[in-house]
Amino acid sequence: MSTYESTRNRVETYFDRTATRTWERLTSDAPVSGIRATVRAGRDRMRDLLIAQLPDDLRGARVLDAGCGTGALAFELALSGADVVGVDVSPQLIDIAEKRQPEHVAGSLTFKSGDMLDPALGDFDYIIGMDSMIYYDAADITRILGDIAPRLREKMVFTVAPRTPLLMMMWRAGKLFPRSDRSPTMVPHSATRLAKALPTGTLRKIERVNSGFYISEALEYRP
Template identity: 70%
Template sequence: MAGAQTYESTRARVEQYFDRTATRTWERLTSDAPVSGIRATVRAGRDRMRDLMLAQLPQDLTGARILDAGCGTGALAVALAARGADVVAIDISPALIDIARRRQPEGLPGRIEFRAGDMLTPELGHFDHAMAMDSMIYYGAADIAGCLGRLAPRLAESFVFTLAPRTPLLMAMWRVGQVFPRADRSPTMVPHSVKGIARAMRRAEVQGNLRQIERVNSGFYISSALEFRP
């Protein structure tokens, strides 16, 4: 895969951040516990994005096998299983997977298999759909194209995922982060345009259709939902 070394090093940074630095913060953000005004806008934005992503799939997912790539604390996986899906929910952070398992409700029509590991592991098998909410936002265009290329042979229908849009504000924040790195800061989001990802796909000879679904703006949460069909 093009950019494999970059993918591996970025994945390691993200794993360290979520599994060691931000576990408690992420656990609180994804719960019903009160949060600050800034984090409240992020929570609201993520709720809107989750609903938007779910709207791209059929309401009845009975019998469908779905990959939740970067499942975090499991909210999207639970929503998919509530529609009857057989969900493989994977995250690189074992700490977040532990939280997701504790939060899993009983009596869902579908089932969830929570796993700690890499979302691109071939042993996960084939899927009807895949979803990745805010789990690919730290990677460069070549790595994202590589991810699409590796998932495509194992995907029957669609891959719905999010990226940070290439807006003036996010580009300014990205440049500041590049100039003033700090060890305890979260991994830097990389802003992208759909055209840029499409160019990277052509360079990597990844076949498929890519489209932007919609952008969600909620205070400090700015994210675009995209759909890839092989």
């Protein structure tokens, strides 16, 4: 099994067996602890940043929300007129997204449990991957972008864990002291190195969001 499939399976197991309720609460309006509040605030800022990279009027555009979780980003895209497919490896998170789905949206909204690389999902004008690729190494991210490129008409915006001293220290500690009950380990990346590794297309930095215990960097890929 490749590292991509093994990592994807670890992420699915974690969210379906360990973190579903935590994630459901974090992505709601329910009160959360101070640490989780910083994560919620950071994710809200990142979601707004990624959406801002797409046109304001998305009528007629087909958009893939890759790693849609409980659906917050997909809802906003559909309300803006996009035809949205939200896909996530976790069936339980998809169940939550379907229950939260607004009754009326300007575009269309479909949720699926599965792999974001599944060619059966079809072609897209835009793809957003918010914190869905943070567990993959550079070879996997290169593969993901390469597999998606033939089905991408405009661009993909996504996030990675940036290569900072703190995150590198945490990553090395995780490698030294693995725990089976802990979430999959984020893999810090240099956007410059990722760009050089791409066989085709261009990659550019958008912005970094740092909010307490949340840190993530937005990137734009054009095939």
